[in-house]
Amino acid sequence: MNQAFNQTGRYEQLLDIVKGRMTSRQFDPDYVVPAEHYDMLLEAARHAPSGANAQPWHYIVVTDPATKKKIADYFVDEQRHRAKLKMKFPTPNYRGLETAPGMIVIVADFRYTRAFPVLGDGSALDRQYQENAERILLQSVAASTMSAHLAAAALGYGVWWVTAIGQESAQREMKPLLGVPEDLDIIDIFCFGPPAKPPYKRWKKTLAQIASRERFDMKNYQTPEDIERWIQETRHKVMYRDESKID
Amino acid sequence: MNQAFNQTGRYEQLLDIVKGRMTSRQFDPDYVVPAEHYDMLLEAARHAPSGANAQPWHYIVVTDPATKKKIADYFVDEQRHRAKLKMKFPTPNYRGLETAPGMIVIVADFRYTRAFPVLGDGSALDRQYQENAERILLQSVAASTMSAHLAAAALGYGVWWVTAIGQESAQREMKPLLGVPEDLDIIDIFCFGPPAKPPYKRWKKTLAQIASRERFDMKNYQTPEDIERWIQETRHKVMYRDESKID
Known part of the structure; x- marks a missing residue:
């Protein structure tokens, strides 16, 4: 692997800041x-x-x-x-x-x-x-x-x-x-x-929930009903509560 | 100064990446x-x-x-x-x-x-x-x-x-x-x-050109004519040429 394009130390420093925001x-x-x-x-x-x-x-x-x-x-x-x-x-x-x-x-x-x-x-x-x-x-x-x-x-x-x-x-x-x-x-x-x-760290989707390979992965698709339900039942929890406290 | 909110080492690591992008x-x-x-x-x-x-x-x-x-x-x-x-x-x-x-x-x-x-x-x-x-x-x-x-x-x-x-x-x-x-x-x-x-690093405005204190600093305001001139005379240079080569 070409180490000029694999500067993982720099990457980890960045990720620490990104995750800590x-x-x-x-x-x-x-x-x-x-x-x-x-x-x-x-x-x-x-x-x-x-x-x-x-x-x-x-x-x-x-x-x-x-x-x-x-x-x-x-x-x-x-x-x-x-x-x-x-x-x-x-x-x-x-x-x-x-x-x-x-x-x-x-x-x-x-x-x-x-x-x-x-x-x-x-x-x-x-x-x-x-x-x-x-x-x-x-x-x-x-x-x-x-x-x-x-x-x-x-x-x-x-x-x-x-x-x-x-x-x-x-x-x-x-x-x-x-x-x-x-x-x-x-x-x-x-x-x-x-x-x-x-x-506190808020809830984040998993990598699998946001990533697809080559084509959009339909398992990550949300129907209009899914979105409506998310707004009614989940939004207020993920906006203000700790990730560990989402029930 | 409270060092918990003055982690300049982390900041410098980030800035190095931001400037190097x-x-x-x-x-x-x-x-x-x-x-x-x-x-x-x-x-x-x-x-x-x-x-x-x-x-x-x-x-x-x-x-x-x-x-x-x-x-x-x-x-x-x-x-x-x-x-x-x-x-x-x-x-x-x-x-x-x-x-x-x-x-x-x-x-x-x-x-x-x-x-x-x-x-x-x-x-x-x-x-x-x-x-x-x-x-x-x-x-x-x-x-x-x-x-x-x-x-x-x-x-x-x-x-x-x-x-x-x-x-x-x-x-x-x-x-x-x-x-x-x-x-x-x-x-x-x-x-x-x-x-x-x-x-190569592209041209960036100076800090003074983008920052104001308390109220918008009118010296940074561009008239419609300034913008038109920028599009005609400057845009193609700052999009593709080296900062050091802008004439």
Whole structure:
């Protein structure tokens, strides 16, 4: 075996970090993130791949407690709103945002979809290419964000990837707060810090459940009924409980 | 400083891998990927975070040369089609897919958007939540894919993240080839192997160009004209040339 392409020591170091990345939604409120840690996280984010190498991402480091509180307030309000709409989503306690020692707001520049394969003529085919282009852009920003999360996990922090803020109301509330220009989009908030409670590993599918050889293995296919049942019976357990406690 | 949250050794190991992840689009055609490497890559993918912990991803390991050739053929045809449409996108040479030693096709199950915060009532507000949900799903799959790419880079491989296959024609061609059910989506192809030519580090924005403190730093804002100019004058250089050779 060619050892240049079998650097298992490096692989094991990575896997240790990947497996050790754990979500926390409540952090030690008194911990202060050393200033250099923000740069270290964004240095990892910076080297991610992106469609057309456009790097369509911006990161806003938020340390001001008043800003954090306003962001937490928005999410708590949104949570109440969802409850009123009877959304039935097992929402986390967004109050944890307020005291997160580390907070980085992630901004995407969707105008860079123009740099990807698109026609720009408004045709039906162009709409398919446009949708593709949006996917490429989101995947690029997610790859960059994931690198930053892994960097935080490597340092020893718990992490929280807060999504679901594409609604107009979220953008209307948060863009002025953070001085984000109208033509950019806030897409995620990344919180990190020492977990307030011991973090736990969540349930993961087995390798056999996600892998196929040569052709898609139909034993891994889920029917619409399987998915519905998963949402009703399993989702709330695998979102918040320890892997060892799933009954 | 609390050393439990300042594990710089682990961080440096990660950063070395993150910075060393380099794109190759042509690989050593004679190299055979050891069987255990596929599992090692997917083991990293398996532990990624996902919205509602739904893990809406499937990975198909392709080793059959006939399948690889058909996939390469599709992309080369698509490339010709784009040229005819005068798309002006500096497309890579997709022939490299045919002889990629490692190939993993990535499949997303968009039906899991139902497990994210949505209303499902077809209202205008629901459409916003649905769009959000698709974003969450794509970001989840990208986080998982990125973990696999980093695992390949850790082992020493060059990697290629092939996107832009959402068009109906791509799905129509490739789903039967890979036995992917109609209600799932092929979203990416991940190639890896020993690079045929020495890989090179591509241009990356500086930390100052992507980072702001407290509020978005308008010096990093690009006008529509800046973006247009970047597409015309810079894109083709930063996609394919060495960082040191950008003129």
